[in-house]
Amino acid sequence: MDNMLSRKVTCKSHGQDSSYFLGWQEYDKNPFHPVRNPSGIIQMGLAENQLCFDLLESWLARNQESNWFKKRGESMFRELALFQDYHGLPEFKKELAEYMSEIRQNKVKFDTNKLVLTAGATSANETLMFCLAEPGEAFLIPTPYYPGFDRDLKWRTGVEIVPIQCSSSNDFKITISAMEEAYKQAQKLHLKVKGVFITNPSNPLGTTLTLQELNHVITFSIEKNIHIVSDEIYSGTVFNSPQFISIFEALNKISFNNNNNQIWNRVHIVSSLSKDLGLPGFRIGAIYSNNETLIAAATKMSSFGLISSQSQFLLSRILSDKIFIKKYIKENRRRLRKRQRVLVSGLEKTGIRCLKSNAGLFCWVDMRHLLTGQTFEAEMDLWKKMVCGFGLNVSPGSSCHCNEPGWFRVCFANMEEETLDLSVQRIRALVDSNLSIVK
Ligand SMILES: Cc1ncc(COP(=O)(O)O)c(C=O)c1O
Numbered sequence: 339m340d341n342m343l344s345r346k347v348t349c350k351s352h353g354q355d356s357s358y359f360l361g362w363q364e365y366d367k368n369p370f371h372p373v374r375n376p377s378g379i380i381q382m383g384l385a386e387n388q389l390c391f392d393l394l395e396s397w398l399a400r401n402q403e404s405n406w407f408k409k410r411g412e413s414m415f416r417e418l419a420l421f422q423d424y425h426g427l428p429e430f431k432k433e434l435a436e437y438m439s440e441i442r443q444n445k446v447k448f449d450t451n452k453l454v455l456t457a458g459a460t461s462a463n464e465t466l467m468f469c470l471a472e473p474g475e476a477f478l479i480p481t482p483y484y485p486g487f488d489r490d491l492k493w494r495t496g497v498e499i500v501p502i503q504c505s506s507s508n509d510f511k512i513t514i515s516a517m518e519e520a521y522k523q524a525q526k527l528h529l530k531v532k533g534v535f536i537t538n539p540s541n542p543l544g545t546t547l548t549l550q551e552l553n554h555v556i557t558f559s560i561e562k563n564i565h566i567v568s569d570e571i572y573s574g575t576v577f578n579s580p581q582f583i584s585i586f587e588a589l590n591k592i593s594f595n596n597n598n599n600q601i602w603n604r605v606h607i608v609s610s611l612s613k614d615l616g617l618p619g620f621r622i623g624a625i626y627s628n629n630e631t632l633i634a635a636a637t638k639m640s641s642f643g644l645i646s647s648q649s650q651f652l653l654s655r656i657l658s659d660k661i662f663i664k665k666y667i668k669e670n671r672r673r674l675r676k677r678q679r680v681l682v683s684g685l686e687k688t689g690i691r692c693l694k695s696n697a698g699l700f701c702w703v704d705m706r707h708l709l710t711g712q713t714f715e716a717e718m719d720l721w722k723k724m725v726c727g728f729g730l731n732v733s734p735g736s737s738c739h740c741n742e743p744g745w746f747r748v749c750f751a752n753m754e755e756e757t758l759d760l761s762v763q764r765i766r767a768l769v770d771s772n773l774s775i776v777k
Contacts, residue, residue, distance in 0.1 A: 346494065357721060358383065358485035358737035365731045372756065380761045383731045385541060385699045386752035387575070387616035389673040393666050394615070397656060404655040407648070418647040424640045426455040430650040433657035434624060438609055441574040441667060446586045448626055454636040455650070457621040459571045459610035460490050461643035466606055466625060467495040469635050470565050476500045476529040477567070478520045480512050482702075482738035482745070484541045491535070500524040500531070503741050506704075509693060510543055512536070512551045517558045533565030533604075534558065539572040539582065542738045542747035543702045544678075544695030546576055552588035556601065565604040571623075574614025574667060577675035578696035603629045611653065613699060614670070620649045674699070674751060677758065681750045684762030688769045692748075699751040703732075706744030708772050717743040728768045730761055 361383045370378035398405060407415040425431075428450070435448035456462040471477065473496025479487065480502040491497055502520040504510040517534065524531045534555050538547040547555075559566050568585035576582040585605055594601070606627040612618035622645050625636050657663060681701055682692050690708075692701040709716040714736050721734045735745035750758055 349493075356485050356488070356737045357718065358733050361721075361725060361731040361733065364725050368729075370729065370757065372754070377729060379725060379729045379731050380757060380764070381731050381752060382749045382761060383733045383747070384752050385613065385749050386618065387613055387670070387674075387699050388752050389677065390616060390666060390670045393662075393669060394656070397659070397662055401655065401659075404652055407651065409655075414651060418651055422644070422647045422650075424637055424644060426640075426645070427647060427650045427654060429658075430654035431455065433654045434609075434622075437657045437663065438573075438624075438626070440663065441614065442582065442584045442587065446584050446590070452626055452628060452633055454625045454633055454640055455645050456623040456625060456636075456640055457643035457645055458612055458618065458623040459569060459608050460486065460623070461621075461640075462608045462610070462623045462625045463487070463490045463567070463569060464495060465636050465639050465643070466567050466608065467491045467497045468639065469632050470567070470606075471495070471497045471532040472530075474498065474529065475532045476524050476527075477533050477535045478502050478517060478524065478531060479535045480504050480510075480516070480537075480540075482510065482542050482735055482740035482747075484537060485733065485737045485739075487535075497532075498527075498529050499535075500527070500529060501739055501741075502534075506742055506745070509545070510540075510702075512547070512554055514554050514558060517554070521562065531562065531564055533567060535567045535569070536585070537569045537571075538585065539570075539576060539697035541572060541698060542700060542733065542735075543693055544698035544700055545693065545702075546580060546582050546697050548580070549583055549588060549591070552583060552585060553592070555585075556588060556592065556605075559604065560598045560601050565606065566601075567606050567608065569608040571608060571610045572613050572698050573609070574670065575674055575699060576697040577671040577678065580696065582697065603627075606632065615656075615666075617653075620653070621645055622649060622653060677750045677755070680755065680758055681748065681762065684759070685765065688762075688766045690765065690769065700747050700749040703746045703748050704744065705746055706742075708769065709744050712743055714743045720744075721746070724768060727771075728764045730764055730768075 365379045365381045368378045370380045407418055431450040431453055435450050435453055438448050456465060476498040478500050481504055500520050500523055502516045504516055521531055536555060555566060573582050610623040627633055691704045695701055708720055717734050717736055724730045733747040
């Protein structure tokens with residue numbers, strides 16, 4: 339019985355039954371704890387950054403008055419408790435815009451009038467889809483992509499995703515021909531294409547897009563007269579060269595003629611503090627665009643997903659401490675780089691290779707040689723073995739819509755280093771058990 343609920347509630351496009359979410363459910367039943375449950379499942383399927391909590395906590399300890407809604411000795415409580423309009427606190431927007439520039443090495447400047455605050459990138463992405471496409475219209479997305487997009491982009495908006503099939507043969511780079519293929523595929527399905535949606539740095543690849551890839555996306559979008567959404571939620575996690583290039587920086591480098599200049603109004607950035615600062619619970623995200631009509635509409639829509647004035651106040655205090663933020667960004671990168679090395683070198687010793695990465699909170703791991711056959715069934719078998727037999731919840735490539743079986747996303751920043759070491763030991767045991775089967 340559907341209890342007379344709307345079709346939207348029961349339709350399948352939410353993606354809740356994907357192995358990405360099923361793995362979380364398995365983890366919840368038997369979570370690892372070093373003392374209380376040392377044989378439990380280690381959560382390596384969650385892209386959280388827990389490496390710099392000590393820095394934020396010591397900032398809070400040094401700046402007690404921010405916790406008590408005070409600024410320069412005066413209470414801000416009443417001001418914060420009263421109704422906030424959906425434009426957000428001006429001081430917070432200013433600090434967020436400056437922070438966004440800082441993590442792009444100040445190569446891009448952000449104007450607070452073109453910034454809309456949202457409850458995380460989740461809300462920003464959905465709002466953009468709502469504003470840019472009608473139900474039944476499509477966005478092209480390079481694979482592999484973040485499994486949450488099926489829920490965030492499609493479920494409530496009715497927008498469709500058509501994959502741009504990227505391949506391991508060129509390290510999953512975006513090419514013009516792959517975009518053309520996806521465009522043709524959309525046409526075959528009678529879907530009007532409204533834009534290309536990129537994630538830079540990529541989740542799940544952990545790589546930054548090259549200038550050439552960004553130029554391909556821009557050229558393609560100019561030619562097809564469509565939008566570009568660039569989800570740059572991982573921009574502060576780039577820990578190795580090459581440096582991060584924002585879509586706006588790539589646009590800045592191109593000299594436009596009057597005809598294709600319009601693309602500036604069709605490029606939209608999504609930002610969030612969930613990954614850089616490790617604050618997904620605070621729900622702090624933003625949309626940035628030069629398109630005035632879009633900004634006006636998204637601002638009106640933001641009343642469905644505002645950031646509480648309390649969070650805005652606290653974050654405006656933290657972000658305004660420029661010395662702290664500079665140090666934080668540097669130290670966060672250093673710790674991420676170290677963690678990624680621990681995982682990559684640990685896996686290498688077991689004969690497992692990762693895609694060369696320079697960003698993010700995860701590695702894209704090649705386990706094709708551990709499959710019993712090059713099929714998605716074999717990928718699921720290996721995944722089940724990892725979760726149930728070896729206590730490791732990772733995300734299978736198929737949950738990220740990868741079209742080649744045998745790739746897995748493995749997160750490294752949501753646990754203690756000892757737990758990461760243990761997970762590498764468990765992977766080694768898995769590899770050994772597989773080898774004995776092959777023998
Ligand atoms: C690419 C990407 N976009 C958006 C999100 C959602 O982020 P938020 O917590 O800011 O809503 C995530 C979270 O994992 C993500 O990986």
